[in-house]
Amino acid sequence: AEKLSLNLFDNIMECLTIYTWPMLFSTHYQRSIKQLMEFIESENKRMYHAKGMSISDPIRAAFLFVRIIRTA
Numbered sequence: 053a054e055k056l057s058l059n060l061f062d063n064i065m066e067c068l069t070i071y072t073w074p075m076l077f078s079t080h081y082q083r084s085i086k087q088l089m090e091f092i093e094s095e096n097k098r099m100y101h102a103k104g105m106s107i108s109d110p111i112r113a114a115f116l117f118v119r120i121i122r123t124a
Contacts, residue, residue, distance in 0.1 A: 100120070104122060105120055106120070
């Protein structure tokens with residue numbers, strides 16, 4: 053049988069790791085979404101805003117469609 057104190061320590065460390073890991077490191081999904089949003093912003097500034105249009109945030113539409121809005 054194992055010592056109760058080591059088992060308790062392991063359980064506490066596992067719980068702390070599970071809850072602190074997302075605060076310190078982002079997931080692949082979060083990094084991909086950030087990269088997508090930066091790309092959309094740069095394309096809006098570079099191409100679409102000059103023509104009076106913009107691409108809206110696809111997260112709002114749950115990635116079902118991309119919406120291009122005419123601003124002028």
